[in-house]
Amino acid sequence: MYATVGDRLIVRSNRVGGPVRDGEILQVRHADGSPPYVVRWSDNGHETVFFPGPDAEVHHFQDGLAPDPGDDAG
Known part of the structure; x- marks a missing residue:
């Protein structure tokens, strides 16, 4: 997993x-x-250090548009 x-x-x-x-x-x-x-x-505004597990995915921010978290196509 990689993110920016x-x-x-x-x-x-x-x-x-x-x-x-x-988040x-x-x-x-x-x-x-x-x-x-x-x-x-996004649910509570808290900031945490997070180590993602297998249930996590990164949606990469591109061209000023990020996919909707409820959208399975992202």
Whole structure:
């Protein structure tokens, strides 16, 4: 997994019907874009250092448009 500042981090629940959590990547701590990331979560505005697991995906920010976190095509 690799990311840059401004990308969206999407974390899907491992439970059927569970919540989808998303946040903006504010800081990438490694030059190669690997985790951990500093993320501001959209549901509560908190900023945390996050080590993504297998239930997480990065939606890359391109051309000023980021995909909708609920959009499975992104």
